[in-house]
Amino acid sequence: MSDQAGYGLLKGKKGIIFGALDERSIAWRIALACKREGADFVLSNAPIALRLGALNALSEETDAPIFPCDVSKEEEVEELMQKTKEHLGGVDFILHAIGMSPNIRKKVPYNDLNYHWMNQTLDISAISLHKILKYAEKTEVINDGASVVALSFIGAQRIFSKYSDMNDAKALLESIARNYGSRLADRGIRVNTVSQAPTETSAGTGIKGFDVMFTFAEKIAPLGNPTADDCADYCVTLFSDLTRKVTMQNLYHDGGFVTSGISEEMAQGLLKLYADEE
Numbered sequence: 001m002s003d004q005a006g007y008g009l010l011k012g013k014k015g016i017i018f019g020a021l022d023e024r025s026i027a028w029r030i031a032l033a034c035k036r037e038g039a040d041f042v043l044s045n046a047p048i049a050l051r052l053g054a055l056n057a058l059s060e061e062t063d064a065p066i067f068p069c070d071v072s073k074e075e076e077v078e079e080l081m082q083k084t085k086e087h088l089g090g091v092d093f094i095l096h097a098i099g100m101s102p103n104i105r106k107k108v109p110y111n112d113l114n115y116h117w118m119n120q121t122l123d124i125s126a127i128s129l130h131k132i133l134k135y136a137e138k139t140e141v142i143n144d145g146a147s148v149v150a151l152s153f154i155g156a157q158r159i160f161s162k163y164s165d166m167n168d169a170k171a172l173l174e175s176i177a178r179n180y181g182s183r184l185a186d187r188g189i190r191v192n193t194v195s196q197a198p199t200e201t202s203a204g205t206g207i208k209g210f211d212v213m214f215t216f217a218e219k220i221a222p223l224g225n226p227t228a229d230d231c232a233d234y235c236v237t238l239f240s241d242l243t244r245k246v247t248m249q250n251l252y253h254d255g256g257f258v259t260s261g262i263s264e265e266m267a268q269g270l271l272k273l274y275a276d277e278e
């Protein structure tokens with residue numbers, strides 16, 4: 001969708017957007033799309049990420065304040081929710097776009113994981129969703145009828161060897177979304193995960209073998225890989241009032257990859273490869 005045109009789908013809505021690091025971040029693209037659709041929000045990221053300074057540009061462009069929060073620190077999550085309440089009153093949507101694995105960063109093989117780092121992976125990438133929802137409820141900043149979206153990856157269901165302990169983190173993230181979704185449903189609050197295809201971002205390209213995962217998905221998915229901007233448009237629909245009965249789902253946003261076997265293009269390529277070998 002173009003940068004300017006919008007449908008006003010989020011007019012009057014307020015939210016919290018976690019995880020915008022730089023222009024390529026999926027959360028960055030979602031923030032722009034939410035602004036285009038008329039929302040007001042606060043931006044949050046870990047203090048160490050804010051030191052890069054890139055987020056200031058998004059803050060100015062979207063007129064959104066930045067509230068630092070390292071989601072591994074419970075007290076910071078609570079403080080963020082309180083500050084958001086003071087600033088916005090209540091929120092109608094929350095985006096969780098947070099992921100980090102020290103084991104992947106340090107290229108540790110799965111069968112030799114450092115467990116301290118694995119705990120950090122699970123804590124930052126998955127348990128943080130639990131903390132965010134817990135303090136959003138406790139501080140009463142989350143409004144009835146709100147929509148919560150966390151970004152996931154198909155590694156939760158299928159093995160992608162290079163995705164290492166992030167596969168486990170995404171499985172936990174999706175489980176927390178379902179469990180919390182069932183507990184918040186009496187307030188009309190929905191909690192879903194969006195399973196996005198490989199996307200060229202700082203976290204994505206930081207994975208060794210990302211290019212192969214990206215190309216594989218691109219060749220298999222009938223519609224091809226969706227971009228971060230495509231993901232942003234999809235998330236807008238989930239934050240809007242048009243999806244009020246969708247909850248506790250893991251929603252694939254992958255151009256049809258999840259239900260595809262092999263594409264004709266890939267089949268022909270493999271046949272040619274084997275013919276050349278013979």
Ligand SMILES: NC(=O)c1ccc[n+]([C@@H]2O[C@H](COP(=O)([O-])OP(=O)(O)OC[C@H]3O[C@@H](n4cnc5c(N)ncnc54)[C@H](O)[C@@H]3O)[C@@H](O)[C@H]2O)c1
Pocket residue numbers: 018019020021022024025026027045046049069070071072096097098099100124151152153195196197198199200201202203204205
């Ligand atoms: N890029 C992909 O291929 C892809 C595919 C599917 C899902 N996702 C998911 O999308 C989400 C966003 O990732 P992205 O690809 O836009 O990359 P990104 O690097 O732009 O975003 C990851 C964010 O997590 C933040 N973060 C890390 N540790 C934190 C902490 N302790 N407290 C608060 N924030 C912290 C980082 O600062 C960063 O902003 C992640 O959950 C990722 O797993 C990405």
